[in-house]
Amino acid sequence: MSIETGLRERKKAATRQALYEAAVRLAMEHGPERITVEAIADEAGVSRRTFSNYFANKEEALFHGDRARTGLLIEKVRARPAGEAPWAALSAAAIEFYGQLGDLNPEWISQTRLLRRHPSLAAAQAQTFATMEHELGEEVAARMDQDPSEVRAKLIAATFLATLRVSLTVWLEHPADASYLDVARRALAETGRGFA
The missing domain is CATH 1.10.10.60 (Homeodomain-like)
Incomplete structure (x- = not known):
């Protein structure tokens, strides 16, 4: 370049x-x-x-931050060892990514709360999540040496992103109880039992 x-x-x-x-x-x-x-x-x-x-x-501008963070997370997944199982690679990448971020910025937390509770943004939010699921599903399929249209790769990607979203929701409700990273780590381990 x-x-x-x-x-x-x-x-x-x-x-x-x-x-x-x-x-x-x-x-x-x-x-x-x-x-x-x-x-x-x-x-x-x-x-x-x-x-x-x-x-x-x-709406696309408002959700750019989510897309950018997911892009960085996918890069972390791609950097994981090729032979690593998909859920293990996803979990390790997420833990590394959120560990490097450190404490979530209070301003970002306020923004996230605002955007998540506005009905006028629900469709845009759903579209953003669908795009992220698709991109992550392709990465999971490649790791599994599968066609990206196979259901297992899509299921793993969707479940992984849902786990991170639920972790964020739980943490936003009780931020003083634990760090987001701790909540996400526990949720990923719990959910991952089905993909071992």
Whole structure:
């Protein structure tokens, strides 16, 4: 990759991140149903057209953080030893990923709570999770040397993501009782018994 290409990619990533942060900031201030693409673009200091180059709509911008975190998690799964069983690889990757994140940011927690309880975002949230399941399912299928359309790979990916989501919900309800990593580790071990 040339220096110019690398700089261009970093600028694109910075613009995407600025749009995401602007969307979340406005959603926190005004509620997700009251913000517009134009307002997000203005808040980020870019044109409406620039917004459209990065996101199809405000919902996609709002859930960009979830997609980005899942992408990093999938990279961790790919880095696991090839012979490792799928659930073991997924669990180890998640523990490493969340261990490196450390304590979850209180601002991110507030944002997550807001986005998860808004009915107007339910469809976008479901679509985001479906996309993440598909991407992770392909990785699991490759690890199992299966066709990605096989049900077991899809089931493992969906169960893994559901386990992380349930862990987050449980932890958000009682954050002082344990760290998110501890809750997720216990949930992954419990759920993994069915995939051993």
